[in-house]
Amino acid sequence: MSQISKRDAVFPADRHALYDLHRYSAAIRSGDLLFVSGQVGSRADGSPEPVFADQVRRAFANLREVLAAAGCSFDDVIDVTSFHTDPAAQFETFMAVRAEEIGEPPYPNWTAIGVNWLAGFDFEIKVVARIPVTASSSSSA
Known part of the structure; x- marks a missing residue:
């Protein structure tokens, strides 16, 4: 009989209010x-960054913090899904920020x-990453 393991949750040190x-x-x-x-472009209190480009940058920053909490970086990301409320109007700005980040x-x-x-929010990004061997033995926050 196999055991079902409990979820191993990971949080960044400065988690924003939206998680709770x-x-x-x-x-x-x-x-x-x-x-x-x-991850969305939320400030620490959970409110959105009002300028779209700043919201996208903050979403990537929030993503980096979560990845770092698990010992990962964007180099370890293997799959990305991004969500856009107005892709046609936002695409050029999004692609410029994305180019800086990936x-x-x-x-x-x-x-x-x-x-x-x-x-x-106007943008959200979620990922799946492979945890580096050296990080997989560290504990979650």
């Missing part, structure tokens, strides 16, 4: 994979999806 308000984990570690919840090839898989609601 909406009752979700920043990420879940499963074996050598890290499943990161959608590093060198080979790039991760990426799926961009247009949506009509993100709880007051």
